Amino acid sequence: MTASEQDFKNNPLGTKTTLEDVTDAFEFLDDWEERYAYIIDLGKQLPAFPDDARMEENYVHGCQSQVWLIHHYDEDTGKLYLLIDSDAMIVRGLAAIILVALNGKSPRELLTTDIDELFEELDLFRHISPTRGNGLRAMVSKIRDIAAAQAA
Amino acid sequence: MTDLSVANSANKPAFDVAAIRQDFPILAQQVNGKPLVYLDNGASAQKPLAVLDAMDRYYREMHSNVHRGAHTLGDRATTAFEGARETVRQFLNAGSTREIIWTRGTTEAINLIANGLAPRLNEGDEILVSRMEHHANIVPWQMVAERTGAKVVPIDITPEGDLDLDSFNRLLGDRTKILAITHVSNVLGTVNPVAELIQKARARNVLTVVDGAQAVPHYQPDVQALDCDFYAFSSHKLFGPTGIGVLYGKARLLEDMPPYQGGGEMIERVSFEKTTWNTLPYKFEAGTPAIAEAVGLGAAIKYLNGLDRAAMEAAERSLLERANQLVETVPGMEIIGTAKKKVPVMSFKIAGLHPSDIGTLLDQQGIAIRTGHHCAMPLMDFYGVPGTARASFAFYNTMEEVDQLFSALQKIQRLFA
Numbered sequence: 001m002t003a004s005e006q007d008f009k010n011n012p013l014g015t016k017t018t019l020e021d022v023t024d025a026f027e028f029l030d031d032w033e034e035r036y037a038y039i040i041d042l043g044k045q046l047p048a049f050p051d052d053a054r055m056e057e058n059y060v061h062g063c064q065s066q067v068w069l070i071h072h073y074d075e076d077t078g079k080l081y082l083l084i085d086s087d088a089m090i091v092r093g094l095a096a097i098i099l100v101a102l103n104g105k106s107p108r109e110l111l112t113t114d115i116d117e118l119f120e121e122l123d124l125f126r127h128i129s130p131t132r133g134n135g136l137r138a139m140v141s142k143i144r145d146i147a148a149a150q151a152a
Numbered sequence: 153m154t155d156l157s158v159a160n161s162a163n164k165p166a167f168d169v170a171a172i173r174q175d176f177p178i179l180a181q182q183v184n185g186k187p188l189v190y191l192d193n194g195a196s197a198q199k200p201l202a203v204l205d206a207m208d209r210y211y212r213e214m215h216s217n218v219h220r221g222a223h224t225l226g227d228r229a230t231t232a233f234e235g236a237r238e239t240v241r242q243f244l245n246a247g248s249t250r251e252i253i254w255t256r257g258t259t260e261a262i263n264l265i266a267n268g269l270a271p272r273l274n275e276g277d278e279i280l281v282s283r284m285e286h287h288a289n290i291v292p293w294q295m296v297a298e299r300t301g302a303k304v305v306p307i308d309i310t311p312e313g314d315l316d317l318d319s320f321n322r323l324l325g326d327r328t329k330i331l332a333i334t335h336v337s338n339v340l341g342t343v344n345p346v347a348e349l350i351q352k353a354r355a356r357n358v359l360t361v362v363d364g365a366q367a368v369p370h371y372q373p374d375v376q377a378l379d380c381d382f383y384a385f386s387s388h389k390l391f392g393p394t395g396i397g398v399l400y401g402k403a404r405l406l407e408d409m410p411p412y413q414g415g416g417e418m419i420e421r422v423s424f425e426k427t428t429w430n431t432l433p434y435k436f437e438a439g440t441p442a443i444a445e446a447v448g449l450g451a452a453i454k455y456l457n458g459l460d461r462a463a464m465e466a467a468e469r470s471l472l473e474r475a476n477q478l479v480e481t482v483p484g485m486e487i488i489g490t491a492k493k494k495v496p497v498m499s500f501k502i503a504g505l506h507p508s509d510i511g512t513l514l515d516q517q518g519i520a521i522r523t524g525h526h527c528a529m530p531l532m533d534f535y536g537v538p539g540t541a542r543a544s545f546a547f548y549n550t551m552e553e554v555d556q557l558f559s560a561l562q563k564i565q566r567l568f569a
Contacts, residue, residue, distance in 0.1 A: 032184070032516045037567055064508040064524050064539060087538070088506035089568065090513070127512075 014103030043092030049085035063135025167463035186518025194544030206451035236450030261384035268409030275301030335367035340489025341497030392452035
């Protein structure tokens with residue numbers, strides 16, 4: 001299966017599911033169990049990832065789990081679309097939050113979005129901090145590199 | 153058990169885990185709002201007050217460089233430093249302190265041995281390791297093999313995680329020059345029958361190297377009884393400080409080996425015409441050593457000597473038994489490594505969950521374990537897993553903590569169900 005332009009645009013994260021949806025939801029989650037149940041559910045919204053895109057150039061290094069990332073830049077609208085996959089559920093959920101914040105934006109918008117601040121606000125900063133070897137940091141750097149290359 | 157001796161426990165106080173936990177101040181804290189349950193001892197163990205105090209006192213009262221001899225502080229530092237070497241000698245029951253080399257850890261010790269034995273290796277020679285080795289007992293040998301044309305050959309293991317003795321007997325042959333084997337597997341907890349392996353290897357004049365990193369926190373090895381040529385371990389897994397480890401080697405082999413690094417301390421005389429090496433053990437200790445860390449390691453061993461080791465081992469066995477009994481309470485949980493003889497290390501997977509998911513959600517509940525490949529990728533390949541979750545217990549862990557681990561796992565399992 002190869003990702004079509006439509007596959008990228010069908011990704012609900014950042015389009016149908018907005019950042020506001022997520023931050024609002026977090027306010028009503030009382031304890032860590034509810035929070036992680038929600039994160040796991042968000043991860044289930046990641047669209048299917050094309051098998052033939054699982055190649056070295058799309059692999060995000062520095063993760064305990066396997067993480068894959070591909071992008072599509074829409075020349076007409078000037079927006080960048082992303083697909084992410086991981087075999088770990090929590091990483092999928094955290095990747096979904098990153099997508100909600102960054103997917104379908106223009107590279108310039110994307111580069112001005114402060115992901116650290118968002119994770120801080122959601123009390124998830126430890127997951128993205130440089131001390132955690134779960135690869136989220138690597139994921140965000142890769143997205144920013146892609147955006148920077150498009151914006152250049 | 154024939155390969156591991158247990159210290160005499162006569163006249164020692166009974167094993168009281170609550171009292172012992174008082175000796176480890178780091179354990180009495182909350183993590184993520186829950187009492188810390190530290191089950192990552194296989195990665196690094198916590199330090200008793202005796203170690204913290206010894207290092208603090210060393211820096212406050214006696215620090216200076218060692219082996220210089222010009223002043224009182226230098227004498228005090230040297231006495232403390234060499235006293236620690238003697239403590240390690242007794243711990244391993246080595247014949248002489250000349251056979252106790254300070255290194256940065258097990259990894260450096262094995263690199264030192266591999267480098268030192270390289271001149272003995274020729275094209276086609278074989279170095280036997282096992283499939284359950286830590287990378288630290290694979291990669292240094294591969295590097296030496298690359299240089300010399302020798303080959304690194306892995307001994308098979310059984311699906312249960314025992315060393316396959318038939319495979320060992322088959323592979324131990326005329327081309328075998330070195331047997332480098334772990335005493336205890338860091339992933340599986342398997343205790344290998346090293347005494348038997350060493351005996352068979354020695355009968356064929358094969359040099360023997362034992363990676364003791366995971367064994368010493370649980371057992372006190374007797375290097376003379378084992379009759380191994382080399383034995384290596386790290387301080388930080390033995391409740392001592394990081395940054396220091398020990399290489400035991402038979403004096404006649406160490407004498408024969410070239411130095412590992414050049415510099416101060418390791419020389420007898422330096423000139424541009426000819427430089428000669430210092431005597432053992434200093435020949436292998438270039439530069440100013442980790443003095444406070446050596447003192448700290450000495451204090452850790454003395455602390456352990458004050459405990460009833462037999463009772464300690466019994467307590468550890470109970471922890472593992474309890475954990476094994478509770479496995480069936482977590483649907484989909486499976487233990488990786490069910491060898492007959494194990495230290496309290498439990499690698500596991502839970503169907504449908506990635507090890508990193510398990511680690512993250514245990515951390516939320518104050519429980520520290522290790523997840524990942526554990527620096528044993530060939531072993532992960534053998535079991536066909538990307539990694540495992542591993543709970544590794546120490547004598548200061550309690551039965552309640554085992555129960556907490558399992559109720560936390562049940563909670564996680566429900567979260568994903």
